[in-house]
Amino acid sequence: MKKTDYEQFAGKKCQELIQIQERFRTQFELGNYQQWYYDAELALLRLYNNDEDQIYLKYIPIGTFSFTSETWMWSWFNEHSVEPNKGSILAVKEFGIKNNYTKLTEGTFPADEFDCWEFAAISLDMLNGMGLYRVSTEKLQSYFLITAVLDENSREVVHFNQAKVTCKIHGLSRPAFICQHLDLKNPKGFEESFDTYKGMELDEEDDFAAWCDECERVRMKYNGWNEDSEEFAKIKLVCEDCYFELKDFNKAE
Known part of the structure; x- marks a missing residue:
């Protein structure tokens, strides 16, 4: 041909x-x-x-x-x-x-x-x-x-580099936010503001943000994020790489 x-x-x-x-x-x-x-x-x-x-x-x-x-x-x-x-x-x-x-x-x-x-x-x-x-x-x-x-x-x-955070493990990376309970010891569920994947482009007003199942129950109890639910979650800053390591470990299969 x-x-x-x-x-x-x-x-x-x-x-x-x-x-x-x-x-x-x-x-x-x-x-x-x-x-x-x-x-x-x-x-x-x-x-x-x-x-x-x-x-x-x-x-x-x-x-x-x-x-x-x-x-x-x-x-x-x-x-x-x-x-x-x-x-x-x-x-x-x-x-x-x-x-x-x-x-x-x-x-x-x-x-x-x-x-x-x-x-x-x-x-x-x-x-x-x-x-x-x-x-x-x-x-x-x-x-x-x-x-x-x-x-x-x-x-x-x-x-x-100005819009990045410095992680002791991964170096410079985009910022992400998680509740205080998420770790790599015991899976606790992984709720997000929207579906995410590593490397995705974010709109200017969006951030990677996640919380555990217990935080989700408290959030629903108070009809969303407010002073009480935020106090329970105690959201903290991590890097994008840490965020997706936590997601892989904690999310439900």
Whole structure:
């Protein structure tokens, strides 16, 4: 079966990506970092093991793959993508229009992992990026085009770190809030303000917040949070990593 023009083009870009990506990952030792966090409003990705072993990467969001619907969505089409530079990916769409490559012009459609890497490889080539990075959560894979490595003292990195808490175990991370009873000794249930997963984007007014089953009973007794129910819960500050460790341990199966 003869390959289409698009298949030949995408295949060539994926072959080129292999060497580019290998050099990129080797140069910055990206495989050594176990944790990640990104700030969409700053389009800044932090890879880290601790506060002394970390790297900050500037990125352009390419798109996302949904495990639930098995669909791809370009960042320019995604209303939840708030990165200020996502419009750069429209250059890929314009290229697709000129060449009648519909996968580059439609906002969202059924896809698989091979498609995603093709889109990422094409974006890397067209926008002259340094390399690619993919972050995965329970529901999504997000593909980032890396454009720069930032110094820890740069203005953007300083701004990035101002909204974080310092955890003795996990270092810098987003803040989260739990009741005094939740721990890693005995499961006590895990009630939340809304359904969460690690790495998810939060609206400006939202926080990770959870409490145990007993706190929920007290909260219902008083018809919500008030002085009495809050006194019983004694909400305390933790980091995002601690929050999800507690969630995994305490939530009902």
